[in-house]
Amino acid sequence: TQLLEQSPQFLSIQEGENLTVYCNSSSVFSSLQWYRQEPGEGPVLLVTVVTGGEVKKLKRLTFQFGDARKDSSLHITAAQPGDTGLYLCAGAATYKYIFGTGTRLKVLA
């Protein structure tokens, strides 16, 4: 069974603070994706990382794929209230996408 554990589960921070969300698994994935979900909507893709050790930046968000392709991290610099939402990692392996347990982020103004 492929499992993706995210930590922390909940995070409440002040505007301007930095944070890191972790996504860990004992399984190897061909790629790993990060999604963000707003209330009442489906998740929307933020980034896909494919190569072990890969780092991708999306404005204030930095994503890293572990060397062994089993884990990933999402770092947000200078968080803003607009970053509030549910962040989900998803591992892809042969047509299947397995989602992590989710990190609910709240950024206070």
Place this chain on the structure above:
Amino acid sequence: NAGVTQTPKFQVLKTGQSMTLQCAQDMNHNSMYWYRQDPGMGLRLIYYSASEGTTDKGEVPNGYNVSRLNKREFSLRLESAAPSQTSVYFCASTDWPGKNTGELFFGEGSRLTVL
């Protein structure tokens, strides 16, 4: 630009009743998925269809059946609903491995309550 369309958006059932959730995509994707999301949680894969004519079990298939009717449509059926199946159901599609790096496109969700 419809993308992935799910119906119904809301449904209330009594224990033991049956129902079918419908999903259609207009992006010519090969692969389609059904997930459930419980309050404050991540998504759990129920069933998926890698391509037209094939279906496979995901993480939590018990109590559900699926049909890949054609390339566009993928339905999820609850034969005898139970309160444990109260959840929000999401349909998604992608073109594996595809030009879009396998991005999953989701519908807006179907909120199901079983009394």
